[in-house]
Structures are given as structure tokens and as C-alpha cells.
Amino acid sequence: MSSPMIRTRIANACDTCKQRKVKCDGNLPCSYCRRRQGDSTCRFSPTPRRRPRRPHLPSPETSVTQSSVPSIGPDVSTDVPVSSAEPSRIHTAHTTQTRTSDNISLRSDASAEEEADVPREARLLRDAHGKLTFVGDCAPLSLFQTVRHIVTSRVDPNAFNPQTGQSGRVSMLENSSSYLSFSAIGKEPYVDSATVGQLVSSFISATSGLVNLFENENLESNILAWIAKEGESADVTSAVNYLVLAIGSQSINEESAAISFQYAKTLALSCLGGDLGIETVQAFALVTIYMLRACQINGAYLFFGIAARAAYSIGLHRTEVNTRFGSNMHIQRDRLWKSLRVLDLFLSISMGRPPSMSDVDCTVPCRTFSANGQEQYDLLNASVQILSITEEIVLRVYSRRKISFQLTEGISRQLRDWSSRWLPRLKQAVAKSPQEDEAEIIGACQVMSSYYYAVMLVARPFLMYELYKRLPDPDIPTVTNLSNGGSDNSGRTRLANACIDAASLMAESVADLVNHQILDGCMPLIVSWLFASSLVLGVGLLGGFGRILEKYARMSIAGLEYFARNDAHALQYSLIAKSLLSNALKHLQKQDIDERLQITESSSKLFGLVPKERLLREDALPTDTDQPGILPSDMESANAPQDLLTNELFASPFHDIDPALLSLGCSLDSTAGAFLGRDQQDRIDHVFGALNLFPLLDGNGHIDLVHNL
Incomplete structure (x- = not known):
């Protein structure tokens, strides 16, 4: 008699397996992440202990909502296994649990559209000598880690490989040419x-x-x-x-x-x-x-x-x-x-x-006033003030790992006050002729760059949330994905657009000075903030925030290439930005082609637009399904490989259409809904009616991007 199979259970699955709902073997990295080339993103978040229900808590619905909030991941992720990481995980779990209990009352009053989590992307990177060095959450390199994970998991698994190695990891460059004997x-x-x-x-x-x-x-x-x-x-x-x-x-x-x-x-x-x-x-x-x-x-x-x-x-x-x-x-x-x-x-x-x-x-x-009470124009004072506001953003947002509309409004009030006092004068200084005062022009550009980065930093979590919502998950059926993420005018969307606008303004101001050859070849502050703006513009283009962002993304890349002649960091950053832009454009082109294919398939038999050879092939297709309302062309579209469909598209009478013209917002529902079979339309309505299009309402506005970024 054969012994029964013993099922092996593990104490905790990695974050990716939890999200995908697949079996995890408990190794680091696990077999699932290793197959997906995600060794560096295989993380194990601590499982918080269940807390007893407090008597003063609200109704059971609130308890269910609270328990459904995902746990927050570890503070620091490394590129190598660290044996001493377990005590820090226990401490992180205790800290997360305490912070959760302290904010229960605040969350119950918060609107579903008032919070967003800050991704934890602090990590250890290797320098040119192989030594590990720490980079925190608010650093531009940490933003790149978030962007890289989104792109490789949702767009192209091989993105950034030519520039950052086969594993996709980026190293912190350290020049050694200045060391002499x-x-x-x-x-x-x-x-x-x-x-x-x-x-x-x-x-x-x-x-x-x-x-x-x-x-x-x-x-x-x-x-x-x-x-x-x-x-x-x-x-x-x-x-x-x-x-x-x-x-x-x-x-x-x-x-x-x-x-x-x-x-x-x-x-x-x-x-x-x-x-x-x-x-x-x-x-x-x-x-x-x-x-x-x-x-x-x-x-x-x-x-x-x-x-x-x-x-x-x-x-x-x-x-x-x-x-x-x-x-x-x-x-x-x-x-x-x-x-x-x-x-x-x-x-x-x-x-x-x-x-x-x-x-x-x-x-x-850090403020000096004249005899009549007016604040004197001083670039150093302006720089101290804006960087002090940025420091407060880091302390109040990235240390708390969460940002709300109320907190954003307090920070934006400080930024608006600084902008009203300094930005007009700084723009006037940048617009001066280089023969007047070149030092003042460069100094004003550096101060303005810090201001734009402060805006990007405070609005960055909302952009990451919007990007996650807009990019479909390849492991989820297409019908349940919201490809465009909606074009609503919610608070999160407005803040995400503010982040992109700040990046665009910075790229434009730097590009203007670069075109006039005014800036010095070594400007570490501008290079760091410009790299962050190039990432924001790249993901903004990828997330469908507007094709005009390609222009500004190329401006930021041109600026980084200008500094790359003297700056090794700028050279590395320019390669990353160009790879991101290339992947974004490929993704948008693929979206346009797929959208046009759907529209073409739905209208293929209206006026005999499809070539006769293709109609013969469609008539010869075996009908192994009896589902009503599904056209043979729909079955062909669902079963044919993507490259075959693409070749058929460009072999059709529409082959001379510019793909850039195919992103006009047309969809299968809006354009060809009247020509769909009634049963098929009923099934689509049923599927979408069963979806929760507002998942935030289930969690009191709590969004945990750690498992998704």
C-alpha cells in the first residue's frame, strides 16, 4: 500500500507569489521569481501577528477592511542575501503593526481617494570596487529601481538589460581616475x-x-x-x-x-x-x-x-x-x-x-530683508529654503511610508509660498544674456531644479499608483485589466500630472541652457534631479499621460548626454533614460496596433474591406465552439500569434496608416459596439459588472504598492 503524499507547507511566501497567487517554494530567490528573471525582486515581507479585536472598534465591516490591507514590505532590499536580516524584519513587523494600530481612527475617517503608500525601495548597491553602499527611498536611483521593476514585470522583462547587465541591476559608479600615486x-x-x-x-x-x-x-x-x-x-x-x-x-x-x-x-x-x-x-x-x-x-x-x-x-x-x-x-x-x-x-x-x-x-x-521690509534676492537663501522644504518632505512622507491629501496640502502650501517669492525672479535671471552674469544664470537654474525635484518628490507616490493602475498585468486576463486606467480628474491623477509637469518644466529649462552652452560640464545637482525627471517623463509616456512627453523626455536625455562628456553618472543615467524611452515607445506602438486590430476585426465584413484570400481562410476555419455571437475573425484574432496578426494588419488596405494616428482613444466598446452580437455584449457587460472598478473603497484608501512595485 503506497503511503499518502505529504504536502509541504512553508511559513511565508514571497511578495510576488502572494500577488500572483502561485505556490512558492520558500527559497530566496524562489523558483517562480528565478524563472521570471526577478532574482533581485524576490522579497519576503514579514507576516504580522493577528491582533485581538478591540472593544471600541467600529462595526465588523471596518475590521474586515482593516485586515484586508496588505502588509508593508521590508525597509531595505539588498542584491545579496544577508544572514542578519531576520531581526530587522521582526522589528519592521512590530513597527508596522504599531503604526497601523495608531492610525486606525484616522483611516476610518479618511476618504478612499486620500492616501497612497510610498514604495520602499531602499537598497544596497555595489560601487565600482564591488563594495556595498546604501541608497535610501527618496534617492533618484531608488526611483529607478521602482520604475525598472514596473517596466520589467508589466511591459518588457528584458528592459534595461543592455545598460545594466543581465540581471537588470544598476551599480553606483565611482570614478577612480583622480587617484594618483x-x-x-x-x-x-x-x-x-x-x-x-x-x-x-x-x-x-x-x-x-x-x-x-x-x-x-x-x-x-x-x-x-x-x-x-x-x-x-x-x-x-x-x-x-x-x-x-x-x-x-x-x-x-x-x-x-x-x-x-x-x-x-x-x-x-x-x-x-x-x-x-x-x-x-x-x-x-x-x-x-x-x-x-x-x-x-x-x-x-x-x-x-x-x-x-x-x-x-x-x-x-x-x-x-x-x-x-x-x-x-x-x-x-x-x-x-x-x-x-x-x-x-x-x-x-x-x-x-x-x-x-x-x-x-x-x-x-535663511531670509534677509531690506530696510523697507522686502526680502532680498539671494540665491543661497533661496536654495537653503527649498532644500529645507524638501527635507521636510523626506521626513514627513518617505519616513512615514504614506502620504495623504491633507499632508500634501500642507507641503504644497509651503511650495506655493516659496514659488510666489522666488520663482518669478529666478526665471528672470535664467532669461538673461550670458554676457550679463553667467554665474547668476547657472545658480538660478540650480535652485529652480531643486524646486522642481521637490514637487516631483512629494507627488511621486501618486504617479506610481496611477502607473500601476494604467499598466495591465500580463498574468491577469485582458478582460479584467483597465488598460488606460481611466482619464478621471481625481486627486491622485491631478497630483500625478503635477509630478509630470514639474519634470517637463525642469527638462525644458535645462535644455535651453544646454543649447546655449552655458552650463558647466560637471553639475552634480542638476544631473541628479534631471535623471529623476527623465524617469518621470519616461513612465508618464508609458502610462499614457500624453505623447507630448516624448519631446520632453528627449530634452532630458539631451541634457544628460551633454553632461556625460565629463560626468560618468550622467553617462549611465542617459543610457537608462534612453532605454526607458525606447521601451515606452514600443509599448505605445504595440497598444496602437492591438487597438487597430480589434477595430479592424470588428468591422472587417461591413464593406468587404478584408482581402478575399483572408476571407477564404476564415471560411475554412473549423468551428469547434457553439458559442453564439462570436465571429470567425474574432476566433482568429484570439488564437493567432501576435506577429502573424501584425503582418496581416500591414498587408491589409490599412498598411499605409501612420501608427501614431491610431491612438485616438477608439475602443471596441465605443466604436463597434453596435455591431457586436447581443450575447457577446451581454457577456462583456456581465464581466465588467462583476468587477470592482473602485478597489480602494474596500481599504479605506490604503494602497500598498510594495507588492506591485
Whole structure:
């Protein structure tokens, strides 16, 4: 007698198998994800313990709704298995459970259209040397991970492979060309006084809107005076001057810039000790800027920590301390602190890491007023203000993992206030002629780019939700998919459009300056935010937000290619953006062809438009079904391969129609509904009537995108 089969059960299935409702073997990665080339996306979210029902909870319907809300995935996903990940999962489950219980009353009052979850895409990426480095949720690279997963799972499994490897993973590039031998570091660089003016001008333009470390009017004369007595002393001041010249020549002569940088960095480290001053802060802030422009972002993050600690050590964060050094020094010390804040916030936001500095004990004002009470125009103040708002977005949205309309309105009020005070003046500055003030033009562009990225960051979760709704799932029958996702004017759709509009405006403003060859070749802030805008525009085109987005997507790609001549990150980002645009256009073309095929099939026998040979083939087809109302052409369309249908389409009298003209919103229901069989139309009505077209109403507006992104 044969023994009965013993069914093996696993404690927890991966997120993908849960969503697809398929059997999971419990391995990491599981066999299902391995077959779908989704090794990096195979994740196991913790299963929260069931909580006893509280007496004060509302009706049983509320309990069912609450229990139906999907759990939120882990905070950090890595490209390699980590043995110590289990305790963090337990902690994450406990935190998620606590946050859920605390917000029950808020969710019961929230509308179904008032919330969206923020995808958790923090992860460990490998740098050029194979070392793992952390990138948080709000970073542009994390947005790419979300976009890549959507595209590979719903559009093309092989998307991005030529640029990011067979596994689809992206690595964080780190340039190593600037590292010289120790023998070359000890040699003092030669400085040509004839080139100082050009290098100082290039330095001021490249750092405008990012930092303001010196009195720019006297910077060139101070360096020339230092050159005149060069060799008398090797101190931090010499390191600062060498760093200014290195940054100024970074886009002109990379080898000369690398020699000056390495010597200055060694000199600054050798002078680092108990005798700290503003020169120490300036030196390591300049080291940070140089390494950012050289795509050495991890090194920049580390060296900035020295600048931040040194600034706190000499009291730069307290304006009452700065006033003791006289009027001019007071202004310089305040500007130095605000410059560090801008650098810190850019580093933390672009990499998704906690900042090194805080405004908790800071009294340095970021707004200055004239005698008549009007706020003075200052690019550094504008940059600090908009990045501070962006920091609040990260803390209030991406740390909470959820965003609501109420929270969005509070943030948008701050953005509107900033925009009303600064955006008109910044646009006027960008519209100036380069001969007037090139530094002001570049600085205004950098500040405006930060503003556009802040808007994209706060509206990004709603765009991801809309994208998920609009793109059909290939594993679900076509009849249950909403291919267009609707064209409603809901709050989520409006916010998704705001995200796309901000990306379009940024791409347009950068493209204008690129066309006039105004921007420096190394602009890390613009490159990071422009990469995010290229991703937003690509998925906006993919999700059917308008064919005009192709124009703006190409603008962003042209900008990235412009910076790619000097920036390795920009080169990598441009390849990703071009791959996304290519996949979006292919997807839209396929949609147009499929839509036209459906329309052609439904009207094929009205006037004898289909060739005679095809009619003979249709008449010869065996009818193995007795279902009424289904035409033979419909059966052929359902059973024939896609490439065969495409060939038949272009062999038909419609072969000379431009595919771009086939996306006019025509559908089988609206165009040929009158010609459908009555029974077939009844079945379609029955299927769609059985669908819940508003699934959000079942979850009090709670959307968990983790399992879908």
C-alpha cells in the first residue's frame, strides 16, 4: 500500500507569489521569481501577528477592511542575501503593526481617494570596487529601481538589460581616475597666474546657487596675492586656494585638476587638528564639491562629515556667536553655514541618507530683508529654503511610508509660498544674456531644479499608483485589466500630472541652457534631479499621460548626454533614460496596433474591406465552439500569434496608416459596439459588472504598492 503524499507547507511566501497567487517554494530567490528573471525582486515581507479585536472598534465591516490591507514590505532590499536580516524584519513587523494600530481612527475617517503608500525601495548597491553602499527611498536611483521593476514585470522583462547587465541591476559608479600615486601627491603643483582669472570665474559659475564660501569680488585678487608669496607657508589657506583652482579647471584640464586636488587634500588633512577655523571648514567643503563633481559621491559624503563637525566646533550654527567677529566676518560665517546646509541636504536627499547637520540648535537666518521690509534676492537663501522644504518632505512622507491629501496640502502650501517669492525672479535671471552674469544664470537654474525635484518628490507616490493602475498585468486576463486606467480628474491623477509637469518644466529649462552652452560640464545637482525627471517623463509616456512627453523626455536625455562628456553618472543615467524611452515607445506602438486590430476585426465584413484570400481562410476555419455571437475573425484574432496578426494588419488596405494616428482613444466598446452580437455584449457587460472598478473603497484608501512595485 503506497503511503499518502505529504504536502509541504512553508511559513511565508514571497511578495510576488502572494500577488500572483502561485505556490512558492520558500527559497530566496524562489523558483517562480528565478524563472521570471526577478532574482533581485524576490522579497519576503514579514507576516504580522493577528491582533485581538478591540472593544471600541467600529462595526465588523471596518475590521474586515482593516485586515484586508496588505502588509508593508521590508525597509531595505539588498542584491545579496544577508544572514542578519531576520531581526530587522521582526522589528519592521512590530513597527508596522504599531503604526497601523495608531492610525486606525484616522483611516476610518479618511476618504478612499486620500492616501497612497510610498514604495520602499531602499537598497544596497555595489560601487565600482564591488563594495556595498546604501541608497535610501527618496534617492533618484531608488526611483529607478521602482520604475525598472514596473517596466520589467508589466511591459518588457528584458528592459534595461543592455545598460545594466543581465540581471537588470544598476551599480553606483565611482570614478577612480583622480587617484594618483603617492609620489605625485607630494609634488607641489605649478600655478600659472595667467589662468587664475578664468579658473576663478569657472569656479564661481559652477558653484553658484550651491555654495557661497568667499567674497567672490575679492577671490581672484586674493589668489594672485597668494601666488606672489607662494612657498613661504604650506597651510590650510594654501589648500583652500589649490582646491578653488582644481574645481575651476575640472571641466577644462582634468589631469591638472586632479594633481591640485590630491595635493590640497593631503595638505588639508595634515593641518587638521585642534586649531580649527573657517579655513578648515572651507577646505573640506571644497573637497566635498570636487569629489561630487568627480562622481566620487561616497568619498564626498565622508569628507563632508569633517566639514560639518568643524563647523559645529567653531559655532557657525549660532548667529549670535558669528556677530562677535565683526560685520563682514559675521556675514561670511553665516554664508558658510548656509552653504554647508545646502551641501548636506543635497547629499542626504540625492542618496537617501540622514543629514549630517540639523536646524534644531541653529539660529542662522535663511531670509534677509531690506530696510523697507522686502526680502532680498539671494540665491543661497533661496536654495537653503527649498532644500529645507524638501527635507521636510523626506521626513514627513518617505519616513512615514504614506502620504495623504491633507499632508500634501500642507507641503504644497509651503511650495506655493516659496514659488510666489522666488520663482518669478529666478526665471528672470535664467532669461538673461550670458554676457550679463553667467554665474547668476547657472545658480538660478540650480535652485529652480531643486524646486522642481521637490514637487516631483512629494507627488511621486501618486504617479506610481496611477502607473500601476494604467499598466495591465500580463498574468491577469485582458478582460479584467483597465488598460488606460481611466482619464478621471481625481486627486491622485491631478497630483500625478503635477509630478509630470514639474519634470517637463525642469527638462525644458535645462535644455535651453544646454543649447546655449552655458552650463558647466560637471553639475552634480542638476544631473541628479534631471535623471529623476527623465524617469518621470519616461513612465508618464508609458502610462499614457500624453505623447507630448516624448519631446520632453528627449530634452532630458539631451541634457544628460551633454553632461556625460565629463560626468560618468550622467553617462549611465542617459543610457537608462534612453532605454526607458525606447521601451515606452514600443509599448505605445504595440497598444496602437492591438487597438487597430480589434477595430479592424470588428468591422472587417461591413464593406468587404478584408482581402478575399483572408476571407477564404476564415471560411475554412473549423468551428469547434457553439458559442453564439462570436465571429470567425474574432476566433482568429484570439488564437493567432501576435506577429502573424501584425503582418496581416500591414498587408491589409490599412498598411499605409501612420501608427501614431491610431491612438485616438477608439475602443471596441465605443466604436463597434453596435455591431457586436447581443450575447457577446451581454457577456462583456456581465464581466465588467462583476468587477470592482473602485478597489480602494474596500481599504479605506490604503494602497500598498510594495507588492506591485
